[in-house]
Amino acid sequence: MDFDFNQTPDRRAIPGEKWGRYAGRDVLPLWVADMDFAAPPSVLEALAARIAHGVFGYTHPWPALVEAVVHSLARDHGWAIDPGWLVWLPGVVSAFNLACRAVGAEGDEVFTATPIYPPFLAAPGNNGRRLAQAPLIRADGRWQWDRAATRAAIGPRTRLFMLCNPHNPAGRVFDQDELLWIAALAEERDLVICSDEIHCGLVLDPDKAHRPIASLAPEIARRTITLLAPSKTWNIPALYCAIAIIPDAVLRARFRHAARGIVPEINVLGLVAAEAAYRDGEPWRRALIAHLRGNRDRVVEAVAAMPGLSMSAPEATYLAWIDCRAAGLEDPAAFFEAAGVGLSDGRAFGLPGFVRLNFGCARTTLDEALTRMASGIRDQEKQPGAKRPYID
Ligand SMILES: Cc1ncc(COP(=O)(O)O)c(C=O)c1O
Incomplete structure (x- = not known):
C-alpha cells in the first residue's frame, strides 16, 4: 500500500x-x-469501528492489546518482556514525573544530560527532587556523553538517571558501548534508570537499531523503568496512551503507589489506537x-x-x-x-x-x-x- x-x-x-x-x-x-x-489508515479504521459501537464505558487494557505490545517489542527490538511488567499511563511525561517521585526521597537528586526535552528539567523539582546535570558534547560530528562530567555530576544523593534514547533533541540512537557504559555507571552508583524510549520507532538509518537499555541484561532490567508510547511514531500524541515497563516487582509497586489516586486510566480511544498501531502499523x-x-x-x-x-x-x-x-x-x-x-x-x-x-x-x-x-x-x-x- x-x-x-x-x-x-x-x-x-x-x-x-x-x-x-x-x-x-x-x-x-x-x-x-x-x-x-x-x-x-489501520489506526483510523480501528478508531472509527470503536466509535461506531457508541458505548464508552470504563475499559482496562485487554489481552490482544497487551499481546500487540509484547510482540512488537520482541519483533522490533529483540526484547522479550513479561506482560506483568506493563503499567499503562496517559503519558510519558506523567510517567517520568512518577519515576522521580517513586525513587529516593525528598531532597535526593535526579541526573539528566543536557540539552534535553524540557519536561526532563522540570520533573525533579516537580517532585521534591534536585536536578543534577552534565552537558552532552558534540565531538567527531555527533552528540556524545561527556563521561567525566557525567560521573562528576552524579553525587552520593543521586538516585535516578533519566535517559532519553533515541535522544530529543540531539537525535542520537545510543550505541551498545554507550548503553553499557550508562548501565555500568548505574550499577556502580546504585542508580535507577528511567529510560524514555518514546522515539524508538523513528530510527532513520538502516544501519542503526534502537536497543532498549533494559534489554542489555537482567540485572540492568531490574533497575530500569522503560517508557514507551505509540504517540510519536504513529502521530497520535493527543490520544494519550503510554506504557512503563518495570521488570522489578518492588520498583513497579513503588511506581504504582506514586500514581495512586492522581494519574487517571487511559482513554479507551488511546488504547484502541495503540493496539492498531503496534499490530498493524x-x-x-x-x-x-x-x-x-x-x-x-x-x-x-x-x-x-x-x-x-x-x-x-x-x-x-x-x-x-x-x-x-x-x-x-x-x-x-x-x-x-x-x-x-x-x-x-x-x-x-x-x-x-x-x-x-x-x-x-x-x-x-x-x-x-x-x-x-x-x-x-x-x-x-x-x-x-x-x-x-x-x-x-
Ligand atoms: C522524549 C519525549 N518524551 C515524552 C514526550 C511526550 O510524551 P507524552 O505526550 O506521552 O507525555 C515527548 C514529546 O515530544 C518527547 O519528545
Missing part, C-alpha cells in the same frame, strides 16, 4: 497547538513534536521513515549552506538540533520566527543559541521553511555591522 506524506490535511481547519500558535500569521510551524500527517511506519529520511537529508544540506549554522544529522526522530551560535543572532528562535518559521528555542532545552526544527511535515512545507530561513540569514548578513562571532 502506498502512503503519501506530501498530502497533509489542513491543520488550520481544526484547533491544535502546532498550527494554532501562529493563526492568522504567515509563520510555518516547525516546532512542537507532532507531525502534520494523518494517522495510519508497520507498513505505514516504514513508509514514514523513508519520507523522514529524505526530509532529514534536505535539512542537513540546507543548514550546511547557511552561514553560521551547523548541525549533526539526527539518527532518529523528526527533529533537527541546529547550532546558531556562530550566526551572531541574539535570539535565534525569534529571528527565524520573524523570517516566517516557528522553531523551538534551545533555551528551554538547557542550551541557548540552538533551535529545534521539526521536519515531520510535507516536503513542500519543509522546503518553503528552509528557503525562508536561508533568506533570513542572507538578509541579516547584509546588515551593516553584522557580527559573526565564530565559536569552536
Whole structure:
C-alpha cells in the first residue's frame, strides 16, 4: 500500500497547538513534536469501528492489546518482556514525573544530560527532587556523553538517571558501548534508570537499531523503568496512551503507589489506537521513515549552506538540533520566527543559541521553511555591522 506524506490535511481547519500558535500569521510551524500527517489508515479504521459501537464505558487494557505490545517489542527490538511488567499511563511525561517521585526521597537528586526535552528539567523539582546535570558534547560530528562530567555530576544523593534514547533533541540512537557504559555507571552508583524510549520507532538509518537499555541484561532490567508510547511514531500524541515497563516487582509497586489516586486510566480511544498501531502499523511506519529520511537529508544540506549554522544529522526522530551560535543572532528562535518559521528555542532545552526544527511535515512545507530561513540569514548578513562571532 502506498502512503503519501506530501498530502497533509489542513491543520488550520481544526484547533491544535502546532498550527494554532501562529493563526492568522504567515509563520510555518516547525516546532512542537507532532507531525502534520494523518494517522495510519489501520489506526483510523480501528478508531472509527470503536466509535461506531457508541458505548464508552470504563475499559482496562485487554489481552490482544497487551499481546500487540509484547510482540512488537520482541519483533522490533529483540526484547522479550513479561506482560506483568506493563503499567499503562496517559503519558510519558506523567510517567517520568512518577519515576522521580517513586525513587529516593525528598531532597535526593535526579541526573539528566543536557540539552534535553524540557519536561526532563522540570520533573525533579516537580517532585521534591534536585536536578543534577552534565552537558552532552558534540565531538567527531555527533552528540556524545561527556563521561567525566557525567560521573562528576552524579553525587552520593543521586538516585535516578533519566535517559532519553533515541535522544530529543540531539537525535542520537545510543550505541551498545554507550548503553553499557550508562548501565555500568548505574550499577556502580546504585542508580535507577528511567529510560524514555518514546522515539524508538523513528530510527532513520538502516544501519542503526534502537536497543532498549533494559534489554542489555537482567540485572540492568531490574533497575530500569522503560517508557514507551505509540504517540510519536504513529502521530497520535493527543490520544494519550503510554506504557512503563518495570521488570522489578518492588520498583513497579513503588511506581504504582506514586500514581495512586492522581494519574487517571487511559482513554479507551488511546488504547484502541495503540493496539492498531503496534499490530498493524508497520507498513505505514516504514513508509514514514523513508519520507523522514529524505526530509532529514534536505535539512542537513540546507543548514550546511547557511552561514553560521551547523548541525549533526539526527539518527532518529523528526527533529533537527541546529547550532546558531556562530550566526551572531541574539535570539535565534525569534529571528527565524520573524523570517516566517516557528522553531523551538534551545533555551528551554538547557542550551541557548540552538533551535529545534521539526521536519515531520510535507516536503513542500519543509522546503518553503528552509528557503525562508536561508533568506533570513542572507538578509541579516547584509546588515551593516553584522557580527559573526565564530565559536569552536
Ligand atoms: C522524549 C519525549 N518524551 C515524552 C514526550 C511526550 O510524551 P507524552 O505526550 O506521552 O507525555 C515527548 C514529546 O515530544 C518527547 O519528545
